[in-house]
Amino acid sequence: MITDENMQSKLIPTLNNMGWMAAAIGDPYTRAFIDYAENASLPVMEVGAAYGVAATSVLNNGGRIIVNDLEPHHLHVLYEQTPEPLRENLQLLCGSCIDGIDLEADSVSAILCARVFHFFDSATIATCLARFQHWLEPGGKLFIVADSIFHGMNQDIYPEFLARKAASHATPGRVSLINNPRLEAQEDKEELLQAMPEYFNFIDIETLSSLFNAAGFIVESTDYFSPEYYYDVSLWDGREGIGMVGVKVNHTQNA
Numbered sequence: 001m002i003t004d005e006n007m008q009s010k011l012i013p014t015l016n017n018m019g020w021m022a023a024a025i026g027d028p029y030t031r032a033f034i035d036y037a038e039n040a041s042l043p044v045m046e047v048g049a050a051y052g053v054a055a056t057s058v059l060n061n062g063g064r065i066i067v068n069d070l071e072p073h074h075l076h077v078l079y080e081q082t083p084e085p086l087r088e089n090l091q092l093l094c095g096s097c098i099d100g101i102d103l104e105a106d107s108v109s110a111i112l113c114a115r116v117f118h119f120f121d122s123a124t125i126a127t128c129l130a131r132f133q134h135w136l137e138p139g140g141k142l143f144i145v146a147d148s149i150f151h152g153m154n155q156d157i158y159p160e161f162l163a164r165k166a167a168s169h170a171t172p173g174r175v176s177l178i179n180n181p182r183l184e185a186q187e188d189k190e191e192l193l194q195a196m197p198e199y200f201n202f203i204d205i206e207t208l209s210s211l212f213n214a215a216g217f218i219v220e221s222t223d224y225f226s227p228e229y230y231y232d233v234s235l236w237d238g239r240e241g242i243g244m245v246g247v248k249v250n251h252t253q254n255a
């Protein structure tokens, strides 16, 4: 069961009820983004960063990073916690990655968007991917991390996902968390529900790959993984997270 004490140790609550930020780097795709950023010729970007889980490592390694989030207080905390000499390499960009911020075309070497897409439906993910593709330099890399279709909260309703997928539903993994069987079994279910948006989109590799390809990315690598930052309510069979790395292959004029 999630208690206040252990929640604080692996996950830090967001200030805008958008779930929790991983308190430490806890997946191979975020680590790959941090490694890639070490040799980037242009700045890199972290989208939906909360307090900047990857940004701190990028800055400590000498990299330049643009950090985006919807919630200005998250970015303020990151700025305050960044040592003064590193602040010149940190650019804060508050607003929605869907329609609230903009970057010049071809202006970043890599983008990490971790644990945000599971709040969006497929059409919104497609909008974001087109924008990320526009902002990345040719050959630039996109790193996505999200909750997968094998997330624990989907365990009891997995057959419903399969049925929606068989019926070619555009967002087969989208479900309401109200009355979710796993959440219902939690003592603190009300508190948990309040800390998250009502709808989740548990993402599968096939659906995300086709969205990548449609937006002009080649999928370089992808897999399910076991997130190091989750508790029992989120766990199932070791595949609760999905990661995908895409390489920009087309130059688009409009995004």
Ligand SMILES: C[S@@+](CC[C@H](N)C(=O)[O-])C[C@H]1O[C@@H](n2cnc3c(N)ncnc32)[C@H](O)[C@@H]1O
Binding pocket: 014, 016, 018, 019, 020, 021, 022, 047, 048, 049, 050, 051, 053, 068, 069, 070, 071, 074, 095, 096, 097, 098, 113, 114, 115, 116, 119
């Ligand atoms: C679950 S937290 C993930 C934080 C961090 N990326 C991680 O991996 O732990 C989701 C974050 O995405 C941000 N977010 C949600 N929708 C967004 C949007 N449309 N544009 C920018 N950030 C968004 C929220 O404010 C929140 O800080």
